[in-house]
Amino acid sequence: MPRTSPRRTTAALEAATAACAALAVLPLTASAAPAAGPSCSVTYAVNDWGSGFTANVTITDTGTTPVNGWTLGYSYPGNQTLQNGWNGTWTQTGRTVTVTNPSYAPTIDPGAAYTTSANFSYTGTNTAPTAFTLNGTPCGPPPSPSPSPTPTPTPTPTPAPDGPAPAxxxxxxxxxxxxxxxxxxxxxxxxxxxxxxxxxxxxxxxxxxxxxxxxxxxxxxxxxxxxxxxxxxxxxxxxxxxxxxxxxxxxxxxxxxxxxxxxxxxxxxxxxxxxxxxxxxxxxxxxxxxxxxxxxxxxxxxxxxxxxxxxxxxxxxxxxxxxxxxxxxxxxxxxxxxxxxxxxxxxxxxxxxxxxxxxxxxxxxxxxxxxxxxxxxxxxxxxxxxxxxxxxxxxxxxxxxxxxxxxxxxxxxxxxxxxxxxxxxxxxxxxxxxxxxxxxxxxxxxxxxxxxxxxxxxxxxxxxxxxxxxxxxxxxxxxxxxxxxxxxxxxxxxxxxx
Structure with a gap:
């Protein structure tokens, strides 16, 4: 379109690679963050093709103050090996994976979520991690305000992709x-x-x-x-x-x-x-x-x-x-x-x-x-x-x-x-x-x-x-x-x- 200037915006990037037919969103069981650390939750989703997979990790700030500068940590129980990552700086030492915020997205505001993704290879069983930390603090779903005899309904997921796209x-x-x-x-x-x-x-x-x-x-x-x-x-x-x-x-x-x-x-x-x-x-x-x-x-x-x-x-x-x-x-x-x-x-x-x-x-x-x-x-x-x-x-x-x-x-x-x-x-x-x-x-x-x-x-x-x-x-x-x-x-x- 002929134009002299585009809309200028400072909107933060929220890029993420989505899960495919093998989409699995796993609720975490770690305890809520203590008051001194960030209050957060994490979901972990994979697109698995047998010898490798894409991991999509979404961090949500469930507290009342922004998380300014973040490092996510977790470990795999198997031989999952990092290949490359995006929307964050991904590293792996042994089975331990660490992701730090990219320069363009250092802050997660209260109620906001950020997704970072990476590709991994593996052999055998691709068992998902079960515990995550954010800035060293265990990061899981916030506690329920009161006990409830009725199980919490599972949220309706985003519709699964139906690719691949045609050549x-x-x-x-x-x-x-x-x-x-x-x-x-x-x-x-x-x-x-x-x-x-x-x-x-x-x-x-x-x-x-x-x-x-x-x-x-x-x-x-x-x-x-x-x-x-x-x-x-x-x-x-x-x-x-x-x-x-x-x-x-x-x-x-x-x-x-x-x-x-x-x-x-x-x-x-x-x-x-x-x-x-x-x-x-x-x-x-x-x-x-x-x-x-x-x-x-x-x-x-x-x-x-x-x-x-x-x-x-x-x-x-x-x-x-x-x-x-x-x-x-x-x-x-x-x-x-x-x-x-x-x-x-x-x-x-x-x-x-x-x-x-x-x-x-x-x-x-x-x-x-x-x-x-x-x-x-x-x-x-x-x-x-x-x-x-x-x-x-x-x-x-x-x-x-x-x-x-x-x-x-x-x-x-x-x-x-x-x-x-x-x-x-x-x-x-x-x-x-x-x-x-x-x-x-x-x-x-x-x-x-x-x-x-x-x-x-x-x-x-x-x-x-x-x-x-x-x-x-x-x-x-x-x-x-x-x-x-x-x-x-x-x-x-x-x-x-x-």
Whole structure:
């Protein structure tokens, strides 16, 4: 979506990898914390695949004061061996496991919960730990205020995932599953990873845990698009190291894994990139990845896509959207020169840095051996696909799709334009509407657009599953439990009936 600045927030990250079919939530039996220590409870859940498992440990502050700085401890009775962890610093000595808070989440407020996760290997029996400590104090469920002869009911758990997500590839003008059956993507955009990190606030805007993903799934979607930041992924010096490089990559990879375990296809797009640009429609004057540029920079985008492709190589349930919203024609001065810049990159008129063209980015991904479906957005913030077929890059795998963005304020915003421009292209290659929405907090535009997309077999993902004010950009929800805005209510109702 064309924008000058995102919603800025200091919301704490609550990322967690969810339990799968083998989900087990184990109530603890340790005594409540003494008054001198933190008052807390812990739940322990696993996704076990036989030779290894993901452990998800949720700490809840059940007291009246914040826990400022925390260290969780527990021990395994078997040979469970730590492989890697996230949303905390995980270490293991013998059978004893210790997790300390990450720099971006040192505090757990009263009544709040925080989930930290790790992968382990094991042989034999995967027996769960039964005792935990927080800052050295035994941490278990708070005592009941009075004895009760009636057993406490078991809380209703978050619905279990039903993954794995389907592998996707291109067949003619259709996206298909591994068995060749067609799949049309209906989904949402989960904005935040493109701006939170570079602004020093964290990884995601709002929660990225199983509960939040279950709320997305409840809208009958099968795909989530996740915008990314070039500087954060590559670990550039302008980004706080706590949110850059390996930490950022692990957060993104963990969220994609969570989506997949819930049966959801992931779409990763390069949203904010480097390159100083102050020409027409400039979003910022900063050479760093703090806004949308007319085209990505070769110096950063090509290493970015090489790294992303290596990370998700073999994961065909993840689609790669090479650049969010190109607008090179506004810099170069004409549509013809804009399309040439779009495909070929290099030295483009009006752009003062070397551009990574679509062909170079396709080549960067394919050079790693990754065969993921690649999405390529057209000109004018991905709203103009008029010359997409004429300038389509070469792909030895023939696994390309066109990405189209459609908002009520775009030039191609009528059925006559869709009939003339989008329908002919959709007859040749898959078209994925990577973003759609309207800026009036209503759904009148969607009520016309969505049935048209359905009739033409075009996939679509609405902007955005975020809780900002509809007046500052299309927001589907007012709460991460899935409560819709008026705009979101129209989209949800359409998904329920499609």
């Amino acid at each position: 996707v590839h291109v067949s003619g003008n259709t996206l298909v599953r591994a068995d060749g059956t067609p799949i049309t993507l209906h989904g949402v955009n989960r904005s935040g990873a493109e701006f939170m990190c570079v602004q020093g606030h964290g990884f995601f805007d709002g929660p990225a845990d199983q509960t939040s993903v279950a709320a997305i799934k409840a809208w009958h979607v099968n795909a989530v698009r996740v915008p990314l930041n070039e500087d954060c992924w590559l670990g550039h010096s302008d980004v706080d190291p706590a949110y850059a490089g390996p930490a950022y990559i692990d957060a993104v990879r963990g969220y994609v894994d969570l989506l997949h375990r819930n049966g959801l296809v992931a779409v990763l797009d390069l949203h904010w990139t480097d390159g100083a640009y102050t020409g027409p429609s400039a979003g910022c004057s900063d050479a760093n990845a703090t806004c949308q540029k007319p085209m990505p920079d070769a110096a950063g985008a090509l290493p970015f896509w090489t790294s992303v492709a290596r990370t998700f190589k073999g994961d065909d349930a993840t689609l790669l959207d090479l650049f969010n919203e190109p607008y090179p024609s506004r810099a170069t001065g004409s549509e013809t020169s804009g399309w040439a810049c779009w495909r070929d990159g290099g030295s483009c008129p009006g752009i003062g840095y070397q551009v990574a063209g679509m062909q170079a980015m396709v080549d960067a991904v394919r050079s790693t051996g990754a065969d993921n479906v690649l999405l390529l957005g057209g000109l004018e913030y991905a709203n103009d696909l008029s010359q997409w077929a004429s300038y389509q890059p070469a792909d030895p795998l023939h696994n390309l799709a066109a990405s189209w963005h459609s908002y009520n304020f775009n030039a191609c915003g009528t059925a006559s334009c869709w009939d003339a421009q989008i329908a002919p292209l959709a007859a040749r290659v898959p078209v994925v509407t990577g973003e759609l929405g309207e800026n009036d907090c209503a759904h009148g535009y969607l009520d016309t657009l969505l049935p048209w997309l359905d009739r033409h077999g075009v996939s679509y993902l609405a902007w955005a599953w975020n809780t900002w004010d509809c007046g500052s950009g299309p927001a589907l929800i007012s709460s991460y439990d899935g409560t819709p805005t008026a705009f979101g209510a129209g989209y949800r109702a359409h998904l329920a009936g499609s």
